[in-house]
Amino acid sequence: MAAKAALNGKQMRSFHTDPMTGEKTGYADLDYGAVTIEKIQAPNAPPPSSTLVFGHSFSDHMVTANWNSLTGWAPPAIHPYKPLVLDPSSVIFHYAPSLFEGMKAYKDVNGRIRLFRPDMNMARLNRSATRIALPEVNGKELTKLIAKLVSLDADFVPSEPGHSIYIRPTLIGTQAALGVHPANEAMLFVILSPVGPYFKSGFKPVALEADPNKVRAWPNGTGSYKLGLNYAPGLQPQMEAATRGYSQNLWLFGPEHLLTEVGTMNLFTAIKNDKGQTELITAPLNGLILPGVTRDSILGLARDHASGKMRIEGLPEDLIVSERELSMKEVEQAGKEGRLMEMFGSGTAVVVAPVDRIGYEGRDIHIPVGEEGVGPIAKRMLDTINDIQLGRIEHPWSVAIDELI
Amino acid sequence: MAAKAALNGKQMRSFHTDPMTGEKTGYADLDYGAVTIEKIQAPNAPPPSSTLVFGHSFSDHMVTANWNSLTGWAPPAIHPYKPLVLDPSSVIFHYAPSLFEGMKAYKDVNGRIRLFRPDMNMARLNRSATRIALPEVNGKELTKLIAKLVSLDADFVPSEPGHSIYIRPTLIGTQAALGVHPANEAMLFVILSPVGPYFKSGFKPVALEADPNKVRAWPNGTGSYKLGLNYAPGLQPQMEAATRGYSQNLWLFGPEHLLTEVGTMNLFTAIKNDKGQTELITAPLNGLILPGVTRDSILGLARDHASGKMRIEGLPEDLIVSERELSMKEVEQAGKEGRLMEMFGSGTAVVVAPVDRIGYEGRDIHIPVGEEGVGPIAKRMLDTINDIQLGRIEHPWSVAIDELI
Numbered sequence: 001m002a003a004k005a006a007l008n009g010k011q012m013r014s015f016h017t018d019p020m021t022g023e024k025t026g027y028a029d030l031d032y033g034a035v036t037i038e039k040i041q042a043p044n045a046p047p048p049s050s051t052l053v054f055g056h057s058f059s060d061h062m063v064t065a066n067w068n069s070l071t072g073w074a075p076p077a078i079h080p081y082k083p084l085v086l087d088p089s090s091v092i093f094h095y096a097p098s099l100f101e102g103m104k105a106y107k108d109v110n111g112r113i114r115l116f117r118p119d120m121n122m123a124r125l126n127r128s129a130t131r132i133a134l135p136e137v138n139g140k141e142l143t144k145l146i147a148k149l150v151s152l153d154a155d156f157v158p159s160e161p162g163h164s165i166y167i168r169p170t171l172i173g174t175q176a177a178l179g180v181h182p183a184n185e186a187m188l189f190v191i192l193s194p195v196g197p198y199f200k201s202g203f204k205p206v207a208l209e210a211d212p213n214k215v216r217a218w219p220n221g222t223g224s225y226k227l228g229l230n231y232a233p234g235l236q237p238q239m240e241a242a243t244r245g246y247s248q249n250l251w252l253f254g255p256e257h258l259l260t261e262v263g264t265m266n267l268f269t270a271i272k273n274d275k276g277q278t279e280l281i282t283a284p285l286n287g288l289i290l291p292g293v294t295r296d297s298i299l300g301l302a303r304d305h306a307s308g309k310m311r312i313e314g315l316p317e318d319l320i321v322s323e324r325e326l327s328m329k330e331v332e333q334a335g336k337e338g339r340l341m342e343m344f345g346s347g348t349a350v351v352v353a354p355v356d357r358i359g360y361e362g363r364d365i366h367i368p369v370g371e372e373g374v375g376p377i378a379k380r381m382l383d384t385i386n387d388i389q390l391g392r393i394e395h396p397w398s399v400a401i402d403e404l405i
Numbered sequence: 406m407a408a409k410a411a412l413n414g415k416q417m418r419s420f421h422t423d424p425m426t427g428e429k430t431g432y433a434d435l436d437y438g439a440v441t442i443e444k445i446q447a448p449n450a451p452p453p454s455s456t457l458v459f460g461h462s463f464s465d466h467m468v469t470a471n472w473n474s475l476t477g478w479a480p481p482a483i484h485p486y487k488p489l490v491l492d493p494s495s496v497i498f499h500y501a502p503s504l505f506e507g508m509k510a511y512k513d514v515n516g517r518i519r520l521f522r523p524d525m526n527m528a529r530l531n532r533s534a535t536r537i538a539l540p541e542v543n544g545k546e547l548t549k550l551i552a553k554l555v556s557l558d559a560d561f562v563p564s565e566p567g568h569s570i571y572i573r574p575t576l577i578g579t580q581a582a583l584g585v586h587p588a589n590e591a592m593l594f595v596i597l598s599p600v601g602p603y604f605k606s607g608f609k610p611v612a613l614e615a616d617p618n619k620v621r622a623w624p625n626g627t628g629s630y631k632l633g634l635n636y637a638p639g640l641q642p643q644m645e646a647a648t649r650g651y652s653q654n655l656w657l658f659g660p661e662h663l664l665t666e667v668g669t670m671n672l673f674t675a676i677k678n679d680k681g682q683t684e685l686i687t688a689p690l691n692g693l694i695l696p697g698v699t700r701d702s703i704l705g706l707a708r709d710h711a712s713g714k715m716r717i718e719g720l721p722e723d724l725i726v727s728e729r730e731l732s733m734k735e736v737e738q739a740g741k742e743g744r745l746m747e748m749f750g751s752g753t754a755v756v757v758a759p760v761d762r763i764g765y766e767g768r769d770i771h772i773p774v775g776e777e778g779v780g781p782i783a784k785r786m787l788d789t790i791n792d793i794q795l796g797r798i799e800h801p802w803s804v805a806i807d808e809l810i
Binding site for chain 1: 486503571577618620632637
């Protein structure tokens with residue numbers, strides 16, 4: 001019982017605020033400078049790139065950092081990849097206080113390793129943390145820890161085209177006590193998984209089931225936060241859709257059947273208007289939508305193209321970029337009139353995933369994908385983002401890790 | 406990497422269905438008869454009952470059972486309470502595949518240990534499992550495992566009035582792989598926590614904040630399942646309510662501000678109608694409401710009283726029992742006209758929790774609680790449920806564990 005009592009702790013959720021000055025005392029921030037590094041004794045050979053399955057193999061090391069509400073963040077550690085050891089009463093097993101980020105690092109054309117927009121992930125991580133009463137994390141320090149970890153496991157970063165190492169920062173509540181209260185203990189960890197291209201041999205467009213009775217998010221809910229708890233409820237709807245031949249759910253919302261997201265991705269739709277202009281549409285950040293880094297990047301590139309700031313060859317010259325509501329009625333109508341040009345999901349793992357079919361109210365809506373299995377906008381976006389990630393285009397979004405540490 | 410590869414597994418989510426007969430082959434059910442028991446070497450002294458804090462101390466043993474999609478349930482084990490050891494890529498840390506139940510065991514007036522309606526918990530556990538693609542559990546076998554565990558740790562079951570041992574069956578997805586897929590590995594565990602009465606020295610009514618912008622559940626969501634993921638999103642709203650002097654959230658739904666639940670409890674409201682009859686109202690099981698065992702028990706007792714099947718002294722003779730929608734407008738109106746008689750939350754941990762105040766749209770609605778701090782219906786329900794739990798009233802809801810194993 002002694003060990004359990006120690007795990008339980010008796011701390012209050014308090015930041016030791018000095019009553020005179022209002023300053024937080026004794027509360028430590030996450031500090032890259034305090035990191036301890038324990039290297040693996042017998043390094044493993046990285047798995048052959050041809051065998052990689054997303055998220056199934058991991059590099060030799062990981063980051064962990066522990067937090068408690070009394071003293072803040074303990075010094076972080078980089079150490080060999082190993083299991084977590086947690087009391088069975090730990091809140092993570094009972095009340096789902098967990099959030100994560102998905103990032104990638106790439107070997108560029110010169111062999112330098114680069115991150116893509118890590119500041120976006122750090123900002124989102126902290127929004128997520130606040131939503132479920134977990135502690136905030138100093139994003140700059142965590143980015144340095146990630147850079148150091150990736151540099152230590154550089155051999156695990158594949159250099160083949162389309163390959164990368166997937167980075168999974170995760171924050172969980174760990175307090176060992178069964179009451180439903182904000183956790184007074186938490187653990188941050190980061191693991192790395194070498195990954196191949198999502199589409200190994202050409203694009204395979206996905207078919208979506210759009211069932212208005214399957215709901216991903218709700219106003220004032222948690223759909224706009226990257227929390228673990230948004231994911232488990234989607235498993236059963238996906239299994240059901242699969243029995244009818246659809247690989248992902250198109251999540252609709254409200255009586256107008258607004259398109260929100262697809263599976264675990266943001267969604268883009270290209271529709272030609274009556275003036276013959278192409279409008280690229282994605283749902284607005286209205287609280288129902290995950291603010292995806294790839295979503296934001298595609299919007300940014302599309303707007304820079306449309307404004308002439310950075311033209312992308314092959315995109316419609318008069319592209320209109322819209323964050324707005326889009327209903328199934330409008331999609332169906334555009335389909336009937338031959339104006340539905342393209343649809344694709346976006347996310348860190350896949351970058352873009354072309355859609356060729358939507359099952360809706362007992363019928364199928366077909367979307368052109370051309371001979372390549374991908375529409376022109378998705379393809380240009382993928383190529384441009386890849387070029388930035390690999391340093392073929394100089395761009396502030398791409399950050400070399402050796403400049404961080 | 407070898408250990409990690411083994412954890413990851415290569416199994417498909419398949420039940421080895423024989424293609425000729427359709428029978429599941431090689432797939433094992435949870436089997437109490439196969440349990441292995443390892444007793445603690447140096448038993449701990451149970452904590453003094455006066456020191457008990459809900460969910461902070463645990464008994465000497467626990468149940469665990471592992472499942473995988475290829476072979477089903479491995480033989481369960483009862484062994485000393487100890488930490489769980491899980492790969493950091495385990496889905497439980499990333500996508501919230503977790504569910505739990507809350508049950509209690511009591512020492513009755515003759516020293517026999519009794520469970521309360523375990524069949525209800527087992528049925529709900531399996532509904533929850535299906536909702537997040539976790540395996541179903543044979544409820545009868547799990548009930549026997551729980552009975553055996555409690556009998557082994559009988560010294561930890563306090564015998565003082567109002568005390569009990571809280572039982573926490575938990576089921577988590579454990580597969581070590583980062584893709585968002587149904588887990589092909591899972592773990593069931595049961596831990597026990599001796600607990601004292603929720604109200605140690607008389608009732609302390611709770612004040613609720615009713616903010617229509619805080620949402621617990623929505624149609625086709627997960628609000629009617631006992632999943633871990635329903636709990637973390639309530640932490641931040643509760644912290645906010647606390648800054649304004651309210652201890653729990655009254656969760657409203659929809660434009661009519663319907664009353665749904667309170668904190669992590671079901672909700673009952675007693676209103677006098679224009680004929681002078683008392684109506685006891687709780688929200689219907691419309692998909693937004695957790696089907697609480699205490700809720701069901703209160704409804705059952707109230708209906709048996711109203712029908713004359715089992716009268717409860719002190720309850721209004723002409724009690725009307727309603728599972729129906731109730732709006733804040735109706736509650737406010739009843740309050741103004743002096744017809745709002747009583748309000749209380751219900752749940753396994755507290756049994757009943759009287760409410761004396763609701764903060765709503767900038768004003769407070771007051772609810773009578775009398776000198777005792779609890780209304781007559783809540784008090785009679787608590788006493789009757791306690792009498793059944795302690796075997797003072799013979800009732801089929803109360804099950805002695807020695808009859809189960």
